[in-house]
Amino acid sequence: MEYVLTATKNEAKAGSYYDKIARLYDLTFKLNGYGRSLDQYFALNPLSLTRGARILDAGCGTGLLTLALLRAIRFPVRVTALDLSATSIVEAKKAVSQSADRPRDVNYTQANVLSLPFADNSFDLVVTSGALEYVPLQEGLDELARVIAPDGHLLHLPCRPTPASAFLEILFRFKSHSPRAVLQHTERHFRVVHHYRFRPLEVIGWSKSAILAQKTLATLTLPATVE
Numbered sequence: 001m002e003y004v005l006t007a008t009k010n011e012a013k014a015g016s017y018y019d020k021i022a023r024l025y026d027l028t029f030k031l032n033g034y035g036r037s038l039d040q041y042f043a044l045n046p047l048s049l050t051r052g053a054r055i056l057d058a059g060c061g062t063g064l065l066t067l068a069l070l071r072a073i074r075f076p077v078r079v080t081a082l083d084l085s086a087t088s089i090v091e092a093k094k095a096v097s098q099s100a101d102r103p104r105d106v107n108y109t110q111a112n113v114l115s116l117p118f119a120d121n122s123f124d125l126v127v128t129s130g131a132l133e134y135v136p137l138q139e140g141l142d143e144l145a146r147v148i149a150p151d152g153h154l155l156h157l158p159c160r161p162t163p164a165s166a167f168l169e170i171l172f173r174f175k176s177h178s179p180r181a182v183l184q185h186t187e188r189h190f191r192v193v194h195h196y197r198f199r200p201l202e203v204i205g206w207s208k209s210a211i212l213a214q215k216t217l218a219t220l221t222l223p224a225t226v227e
Ligand SMILES: C[S@@+](CC[C@H](N)C(=O)[O-])C[C@H]1O[C@@H](n2cnc3c(N)ncnc32)[C@H](O)[C@@H]1O
Pocket: 011, 014, 015, 018, 025, 029, 058, 059, 060, 061, 062, 063, 064, 065, 082, 083, 084, 085, 088, 111, 112, 113, 114, 128, 129, 130, 131, 134, 135, 172
């Protein structure tokens, strides 16, 4: 698969890798109860969105988070599901058309999270889970912040360095960013609304948390050494 348009060799590697393992990823995350944990998260933390809201799922993979969004939001919205891996997008399309009652709420784009093909301030909400671990954190968050409208939100489910994520890092070839770096880089553009910990019995909580943040207008300048 060619990724010459927007991705450097490093980023393209992740796209090609997911072209090969999209089904394995999907199965692993279905077995570990990820979808149920997402449903529980959205039930406890309803999103503040209105009809027709513009949502980007950045690094949508096989569509597990996109599907959870559609289950949680009971009115029409406009979701863009974006990924570098063409195979993952095909799987996401299939999953949404088979399970969601509003497949027409979703459109699909093959692109790089580091150079999103959207104008500034294009989205009311950007969700991202498991994709920023493949790119330099600051560049990734800068680019996501660029496309979020003022007062819009970012829902980021970062991977934390734990024994469980060490196993996932090998299986899926990524590198978790330090929680300190995630918070500090988030605070360059956003006010953190909450930092949610999944309950200990939820497998996803062994490697992930959820940060909801609202875009602020001022960008904080940080010393260059955070990571
Ligand atoms: C661990 S999976 C997460 C999928 C999905 N967000 C979920 O929650 O199940 C990571 C996804 O990020 C995608 N990805 C990695 N680097 C990317 C990049 N630079 N731009 C866009 N997508 C990327 C991969 O192709 C893969 O589908």
